[in-house]
Amino acid sequence: MTITLTVNREERIFSGDPRTPLVDVLRDHLRMTGTKAVCREGFCGACMVHVDGAPMASCLLPVGSLDGAAVNTIEGVATREHLNAVQQAFEDHDVVQCGMCFPGMVMTMSRFFQTNTSPDRDEIKAAMTGNICRCTGYERIIDALMSIRTNEATP
Ligand code: FES
Ligand code: FES
Structure with missing residues (x-):
């Protein structure tokens, strides 16, 4: 299955198992390792990203449910000049x-x-x-x- 996401304002394509958790798409496929996978059960918050503006645990989100979504990660919150x-x-x-x-x-x-x-x-x-x-x-x-x-x- 092919999924299109906007990640940190850039369009990104994922082709693979739609059950893949978003955190693994970010870390393993897009090489954005700032988002951490710790508990993988939705209770620690280490994997939090913004999906269409709302904070969500990316370990609980199958990428197949996110076609067309805007995802912001820790890599996208600062500029070279200014930290968030x-x-x-x-x-x-x-x-x-x-x-x-x-x-x-x-x-x-x-x-x-x-x-x-x-x-x-x-x-x-x-x-x-x-x-x-x-x-x-x-x-x-x-x-x-x-x-x-x-x-x-x-x-
Ligand atoms: S890794 Fe702990 S909430 Fe996602
Ligand atoms: S878990 Fe080590 S600084 Fe928070």
Whole structure:
């Protein structure tokens, strides 16, 4: 089966098994390895991408269900000159440990800040419930995210 996707604003063609999870299409076929496959069961959030603007777990999405969809990945959120605001906040607050959870967190929280530009700490915690950090640096991650709100930057 042939599937046409727009990935980070470029048209891409996938030919193969329509049951292939989107995360594997991104990593193995398109060589975009920023999106991580950790649990492959939909609960860790490491594989989060935007599909038609909505954050979704790409390990749960068979590519055959996505013909014509617009997919944005971690590779598409920054320019050469500027990091995305969530990426910049994580770097400024030196929060990255092993880094496996961060691509998914950036995708989830970038979308969140587009819908809520001035969240409080509890709202940030609630928005992050689908993103698990096994290195457990949550408080520093939340401090970094709170700085985006304080600076009133929009990712
Ligand atoms: S790898 Fe998809 S949610 Fe964990
Ligand atoms: S930094 Fe290691 S899983 Fe989050």
